[in-house]
Amino acid sequence: MKQPSKSESAMSTLPYPWHESTWQQLDRSWQAQRFPHALLLHGVPGLGKFVFAQWLAHTLLCEHRQQSLLPCGECASCKLNQAGSHPDLIVVRPEEDKTQISVDQIRTANESLTLTSTRNGYRVAIIEPAHQMTIAAANSLLKTLEEPSANTLIIMVSSQSGSLLPTLRSRCQQLGMLVPPVEETKHWIEQQFGKSVSNELLGYAGNAPLRALEIAQGSYENLRQSMILGLESITKGSTDIAQVAQAWADDHVQERLRWLEYWLSGAIRQKILRTVDSFTPVIDAETILGANLSAMFRALDKIREVTEQLRRTSLQRELVLMSLLMRIQQSMQAKA
Ligand SMILES: [Zn+2]
Known part of the structure; x- marks a missing residue:
């Protein structure tokens, strides 16, 4: 043998x-x-x-x-x-x-x-x-x-x-210890999870296999849908920001912030490269391409700042989220 x-x-x-x-x-x-x-x-x-x-x-x-x-x-x-x-x-x-x-x-x-x-x-x-x-x-x-x-x-x-x-x-x-190539991660998750996962989910998990598996087995899809709806209404100005902030404040706020950071980084990448990649950052390409790049970077900094702040304290969580959402809205509505 x-x-x-x-x-x-x-x-x-x-x-x-x-x-x-x-x-x-x-x-x-x-x-x-x-x-x-x-x-x-x-x-x-x-x-x-x-x-x-x-x-x-x-x-x-x-x-x-x-x-x-x-x-x-x-x-x-x-x-x-x-x-x-x-x-x-x-x-x-x-x-x-x-x-x-x-x-x-x-x-x-x-x-x-x-x-x-x-x-x-x-x-x-x-x-x-x-x-x-x-x-x-x-x-x-x-x-x-x-x-x-x-x-x-x-x-x-x-x-x-x-x-x-x-x-x-x-x-x-x-x-x-390095993150394995995307295809290897995908293959491994398919073996464990029994179905394939999107590039978007892998990106959100930083391509780390165990983290991606945990997210895939959890309620990622619900979170994603809820974030898409919230963001669409905010960027179109069709909803009251306070309502969205209130809904997010008590429901997996750190996960939502991580998702926002990932989404906005993707939108910035798309804006700079002027291409729509496989992870279309939820909002239509026209809005992203028309958005103000410096305002987007400022909003990204704000997301990171708020993430740290809310990790330390949950005081005034809604207000903190409201000011963040306003910053995101401005970045999408202010023209480049
Ligand atoms: Zn032994």
Whole structure:
């Protein structure tokens, strides 16, 4: 029988097919015996970075690890990992009801990394999301990164690696997980979801497969219809902006803002390129092409500002939305 190639055997055990290039990079370091003590695994949300970090930890802890960086799936360590109870793997995430990772959590992880491994020599800590460590937590981790114990690996996982301390970033091997090509994402979602998804939905999900799948399985179509109706009436001036703001304020406001940002970015692209692409940004091309570009950019800035503002507080949500919708209306009605 034909032996599977290294790549084929990796594909069958990796959590998701698009993890392969990330795995290949790590496997090369492993083969060359240049495996790092600390990794920063970064990329947009919806790529399964945390699941990959767990898989990597399981691989390092495996007692019959293969020559390539692959777990056996059969040994006592692999079984413990499958049960989520391996004593040499520490997962640090914000505690329930907390948004940040505390210094005490990091201290506990640091201490645990200095202990002797209970089974095959490695100890692994996963910190996720790493950008949610407090400053004190990050500084505490920094000390451990400066003097790493032998046979330990710290995996930091983040979708906002730019907000980590630069000293922390510089002390680990940075590994960026990339979004797969659109066709691959489409194919994978079709396999999982049983039907195809639009380019518009993929674009809205930033082409990240898990995020796109989640959106496809949710109520994306309802949201889309509601946003189209709202926007059409606003840009035509056929409705009271206050009514739309009121309706949006209490109904998935962050999703609506994300949709608006995506829609307006698409409209701006269409305006600049003077083409109607496959994602026609809802409003007819004539309106978009006639709109005022600087006003559109100002409205886009406003969407981002309002998104941040409403993430922090829900005070005066309706008023905030009203002023945003007025800005969008002006950008569509003011002539270029
Ligand atoms: Zn194993």
